[in-house]
Amino acid sequence: MKPSKDLYRTRALFEPDHEAFRASVQGYLKRHVIDHIEEWDEQGIIPRAPWLAAGELGFVGLNAPEEYGGGGVTDYRFRVAMIEELAKVNAASLAAGFSGQTDIVLPYVFDFATPEQAQRWLPKLVTGEHIGAIAMTEPGTGSDLQAIRTTARRDGDEWVINGAKTFITNGINCDLVVVVARTDESPEVGSKAFSLFVVEEGTPGFTRGRKLEKVGLKSQDTAELNFEDVRVPASNLLGDEGRGLHSLMSHLPLERLSIAVTACAGARAALSWTIDYVRERRAFGKAVAEFQNTQFAIAEMLTELEVTQAYVDDAVLRLNRGELDAVDAAKAKWWASEMHKRTVDRCVQLFGGYGYMLEYPIARAYADTRITTIFGGTTEIMKLIIARDTLGVRG
CATH class of the missing domain: 2.40.110.10 (Butyryl-CoA Dehydrogenase, subunit A, domain 2)
Incomplete structure (x- = not known):
């Protein structure tokens, strides 16, 4: 067979600085994360060490103001690159923890805190010494x-x-x-x-x-x-x-976009693992990739992913410009998370019985994925937000 398509080829969304940052994330994952994922799952909790290591590299406080020790990075594409690398190695639990800190807690603190409050709380949050x-x-x-x-x-x-x-x-x-x-x-x-x-x-x-x-x-x-x-x-x-609810509403676009980005990254990882598997696995005398059903499934999943990714990438650019509103973030969140769920489910099917074995990353991803259509606002709530905005109704 010819080499399979590289699902991680550089997209137009990224520039050289983002790819250099991606490489540094890869190094962090090799040194501090990959060998420990199963151990952390067995223990049911992630220790402080990977948080502190990420903090030393500036990953945790990437978006926090520089005067409090943060990176001062307002370009969300760097976070996208990090989320994608975490998904590649199936570090979904760590990714969720980091997103809770970087995409939710930190923006509330640096956007609404007084200078005195910011000085009290931000420095240790950005280093990973404190978790929020x-x-x-x-x-x-x-x-x-x-x-x-x-x-x-x-x-x-x-x-x-x-x-x-x-x-x-x-x-x-x-x-x-x-x-x-x-x-x-x-x-x-x-x-x-x-x-x-x-x-x-x-x-x-x-x-x-x-x-x-x-x-x-x-x-x-x-x-x-x-x-x-x-x-x-x-x-x-x-x-x-x-002003609590107003503050929450003003930050929901970022939270929901973060979930959409994570969903696309998770779907891409699952599809990449599956393409490798069906090319190697043989049944009835030929590779599973040679069956038309497999080919149709891969074509459908890849197309749906790339169409969804285009919308989400555009939403990232709109966020960077301060133009992403709650309605468009809701569209990205519900569609991408449902796409993620469908993709992982179909990938498990292509793995057959091995797809249900936790020694394979697709099985762990199957369990990890289900929450994405629920947290950050369910799919049904996202649809209500979109419909009410479109129709101008409340009921």
């Missing part, structure tokens, strides 16, 4: 942020927080948590009822519940968090009181 989490989801609320029941009550120079959160990425390892809480119980205030607070490790009343056992992403620590009369100083209010 954001606590939005509650038992029973899912994607309905207006239903949040966690409260924060002002008491002199402090806020007193009570409530419970669940499905919190980095929940076990986190050193600080951005908490969404209700600060006004009046029914007429609507979206102005919520504010953001930073709760730090060791604060009395802040405890972790279970480390949740998930279908996939076994070593990515997802946890329940509890807040019982947690007192934080008034200076731990992040942004303006009553």
Whole structure:
């Protein structure tokens, strides 16, 4: 057979600087990650070492301002290159943890923190010494942020927080948590009822519940968090009181684009593994790649991936220009994540029985992939966002 198509050939999205950065990520993965992925999955958690190593290289705080030790990089294409390299080696759990820090927690802090707050929290976040989490989801609320029941009550120079959160990425390892809480119980205030607070490790009343056992992403620590009369100083209010939901909405395009980028990267990795496998695996006297069904499946998956990738790449460029809105990010998120799920499922089928064996990366990817159509807003919520914007209706 002729050599198979290189699914990782340089796309028009990238320039030489991005490819040089990609090479440095590859070196990091060889030294600190690849040999430990199965061990971390067995332990059910990722240790601090790969975070600190990534921090030393500037990967964790890539987008944070330079005055706080970050890279000051506003070009999201560097993050795309890193996400793709993590997907290649099937490091989905580490990728999810890094995304929680770099694409979610850090932007909230450097966009809404006062200079004093930024100096307190950012330097250790960008080095990986501290790991951050954001606590939005509650038992029973899912994607309905207006239903949040966690409260924060002002008491002199402090806020007193009570409530419970669940499905919190980095929940076990986190050193600080951005908490969404209700600060006004009046029914007429609507979206102005919520504010953001930073709760730090060791604060009395802040405890972790279970480390949740998930279908996939076994070593990515997802946890329940509890807040019982947690007192934080008034200076731990992040942004303006009553602007919490506005702050969340303003950052959802980046979070959802991150998931779309991850989905495309995951689909590309799965398809690459599968192409190699069907070219080598023989059945009924010939390579599995020689069967027409295999050829049609590969052609369909590759086409769907590349069409999706074109939209997502364009969304990355729009993000860089400050032009990506919540609706277009929702389109990218739901379509790419559903494409990812379909692709990995079909790849498992082409692997046959071996596709169900965890010694093969496709089997672990199959378990890891399922969450992508759920977290960051379900596919159904994404469709509602798009439809309501298009039709101008609320129901």
